[in-house]
Amino acid sequence: SQKIEQNSEALNIQEGKTATLTCNYTNYSPAYLQWYRQDPGRGPVFLLLIRENEKEKRKERLKVTFDTTLKQSLFHITASQPADSATYLCALALGGKLIFGQGTELSVKP
Amino acid sequence: EAGVAQSPRYKIIEKRQSVAFWCNPISGHATLYWYQQILGQGPKLLIQFQNNGVVDDSQLPKDRFSAERLKGVDSTLKIQPAKLEDSAVYLCASSRGSWTEQETQYFGPGTRLLVL
Numbered sequence: 001s002q003k004i005e006q007n008s009e010a011l012n013i014q015e016g017k018t019a020t021l022t023c024n025y026t027n028y029s030p031a032y033l034q035w036y037r038q039d040p041g042r043g044p045v046f047l048l049l050i051r052e053n054e055k056e057k058r059k060e061r062l063k064v065t066f067d068t069t070l071k072q073s074l075f076h077i078t079a080s081q082p083a084d085s086a087t088y089l090c091a092l093a094l095g096g097k098l099i100f101g102q103g104t105e106l107s108v109k110p
Numbered sequence: 111e112a113g114v115a116q117s118p119r120y121k122i123i124e125k126r127q128s129v130a131f132w133c134n135p136i137s138g139h140a141t142l143y144w145y146q147q148i149l150g151q152g153p154k155l156l157i158q159f160q161n162n163g164v165v166d167d168s169q170l171p172k173d174r175f176s177a178e179r180l181k182g183v184d185s186t187l188k189i190q191p192a193k194l195e196d197s198a199v200y201l202c203a204s205s206r207g208s209w210t211e212q213e214t215q216y217f218g219p220g221t222r223l224l225v226l
Contacts, residue, residue, distance in 0.1 A: 043201050044153065089152050097166055098215065100152030103150025
């Protein structure tokens with residue numbers, strides 16, 4: 001069956017450290033993968049898109065990798081800050097629609 | 111530019127009642143989406159419109175859910191009759207042009223529905 005799995009447990013890290021979130025999928029072949037941030041009581045906000053032929057994408061303190069052989073994307077936040085605390089969603093772009101993972105809750109402690 | 115607007119923000123109803131949600135997408139955005147997000151899960155696409163035509167409604171429970179997008183702008187999503195398992199956040203999103211996998215989606219704040 002088709003599945004998207006993100007870190008099953010919440011991630012707690014210390015301010016200044018690098019947060020690494022995982023998105024694994026099975027039985028999909030997406031051409032693109034997107035990452036969104038969602039704060040409590042709000043809709044998701046787009047962060048980054050990476051194509052299947054791109055290994056890595058960066059935007060300020062954010063970095064995304066996409067390994068189509070491992071069927072995995074990693075999302076890194078360097079020099080993390082308490083303001084980075086939120087739920088992060090990965091989404092596979094397939095057949096004209098987005099399929100979302102369940103999200104990983106990140107908490108950055110001062 | 112103004113974001114995606116949704117109303118109401120919260121709704122509490124009894125099971126078997128009906129409810130309607132409204133969405134106003136970003137001006138000029140041709141594609142509109144309705145998602146259902148159950149607590150602890152990611153958003154699940156219910157229906158996608160391209161202008162005022164339906165592109166994908168494969169996951170819409172058509173026996174109780176309906177949606178329309180009149181004049182290719184605003185959209186309403188209706189549930190009739192509601193069940194307990196419909197308790198969720200209903201998110202509306204829009205994107206600029208013809209759907210491509212590169213399109214960024216812009217989400218509204220959502221409507222939180224509680225069915226008692």
